[in-house]
Amino acid sequence: MKLLINCKELVQLLPSDVQWVAGEEMSRVNSLSNAWLRITGEHIADFGTMDTCPTPLPGEEVVDLSGRMVMPCFVDSHTHLVFAGSRELEFVDKIKGLSYAEIAAKGGGIQNSARKLRATSEAELFELAMKRAQEVISYGTGVIEIKSGYGLTPADEIKMLRVAKQIGEATRLVVKTTFLGAHTVPAELKSKEEYIEQVLHEMIPQVAEEGLAEYCDVFCEKGFFTPEETERILQQGLDFGLKPKIHANQLHVSGGVQVGVKMGAISVDHLESMGQEEIDVLKSGKTMPTLLPGAAFFLRMSYPPARDMIAQGLPVAIASDYNPGSAPSGNMQLMMSLACVNMRMTPEEVLHATTINGAYALELSSKVGSIAKGKLASLIITKEIPSLAFIPYSFGSNCVERMLLKGEWV
Numbered sequence: 001m002k003l004l005i006n007c008k009e010l011v012q013l014l015p016s017d018v019q020w021v022a023g024e025e026m027s028r029v030n031s032l033s034n035a036w037l038r039i040t041g042e043h044i045a046d047f048g049t050m051d052t053c054p055t056p057l058p059g060e061e062v063v064d065l066s067g068r069m070v071m072p073c074f075v076d077s078h079t080h081l082v083f084a085g086s087r088e089l090e091f092v093d094k095i096k097g098l099s100y101a102e103i104a105a106k107g108g109g110i111q112n113s114a115r116k117l118r119a120t121s122e123a124e125l126f127e128l129a130m131k132r133a134q135e136v137i138s139y140g141t142g143v144i145e146i147k148s149g150y151g152l153t154p155a156d157e158i159k160m161l162r163v164a165k166q167i168g169e170a171t172r173l174v175v176k177t178t179f180l181g182a183h184t185v186p187a188e189l190k191s192k193e194e195y196i197e198q199v200l201h202e203m204i205p206q207v208a209e210e211g212l213a214e215y216c217d218v219f220c221e222k223g224f225f226t227p228e229e230t231e232r233i234l235q236q237g238l239d240f241g242l243k244p245k246i247h248a249n250q251l252h253v254s255g256g257v258q259v260g261v262k263m264g265a266i267s268v269d270h271l272e273s274m275g276q277e278e279i280d281v282l283k284s285g286k287t288m289p290t291l292l293p294g295a296a297f298f299l300r301m302s303y304p305p306a307r308d309m310i311a312q313g314l315p316v317a318i319a320s321d322y323n324p325g326s327a328p329s330g331n332m333q334l335m336m337s338l339a340c341v342n343m344r345m346t347p348e349e350v351l352h353a354t355t356i357n358g359a360y361a362l363e364l365s366s367k368v369g370s371i372a373k374g375k376l377a378s379l380i381i382t383k384e385i386p387s388l389a390f391i392p393y394s395f396g397s398n399c400v401e402r403m404l405l406k407g408e409w410v
């Protein structure tokens, strides 16, 4: 048991039955000043203001957090954390003027990561991913989604998902895994149809049988997979118990949002290219629009229209998209800063987007994403900072002093 006392503020109090926070509501965050919080096992047992602070129980660890805020951990609902090697030479190509599509066309991009991943053993991949996992924890992440998609063969996709699962076993992170075989067509195959057949009839059944993923994702984009192909793949996923997610509308208005909502996708992610029609479609469904400001920043693309979406009553989640090509950072505090500066979201809005709305995108709203009795005690203890707004304001700094994951210090 642990009793945190003299907390400057408990930030983001929301009952466990709140699934997401949308529209105007995103601008308000419930907090409690000068507070205590008790942890029993992995969970938040209770909390209140210091005038009601209970007497510590025998053997209970009491921690004085004067000056520090306590917040729910970040929920990073979209990452490609398992990868081999880096792609900084492509970064230099981009600086010199090549586009994402041009780099992909000359064998770079996802193909480059696939070559590197196939040449890396499961044990090495695990070591690399563990370092990244530890780094993102130090920046406040406690729940993370990890995709496959750099293997592009049955064996290598399976290898990636096994490593992703191992990260959940070797750390106190909550890990959710997503099969993204349809990330691109591997260079060695002549026809896309041949690869789609492999995804449908070899990869999805095997991933499902081994229980390696909960979600199935497709890169729905010109030059990658069409909306019709996306639907076929996601339907096969559904038939095998994998729920849909989509990489949608990153480079073009791709039709991905429409397919996602039609298929009941848990989230559609990226959304750099959006029109009113896509916003209207999202309003008609329960799919979480997930914005990835790190990718827009790194690829120097226009940002998703977060203000329009929120003004029209939608929720939005923010995730890092941590990957070696388009977003080589898993720092969710930096994502908050990018969202505030480039999408004009307020600190309160980005807090909802990186906690409870990310939790919805992983079907975990009743377990994480806010401070509530019974939720997991996966919490950020900040440094001595003046306010919530200081976190996105002080971009590039780490405002996290310590992390508690599932009730334990890490």
Ligand SMILES: N=CN[C@@H](CCC(=O)O)C(=O)O
Binding pocket: 109, 110, 113, 219, 247, 250, 295, 321, 323, 324, 325, 326, 327
């Ligand atoms: N857009 C597709 N997939 C990744 C990037 C993949 C890569 O360049 O390695 C993304 O989410 O941005």
Ligand SMILES: [Zn+2]
Binding pocket: 078, 079, 080, 247, 321, 323
């Ligand atoms: Zn991605």
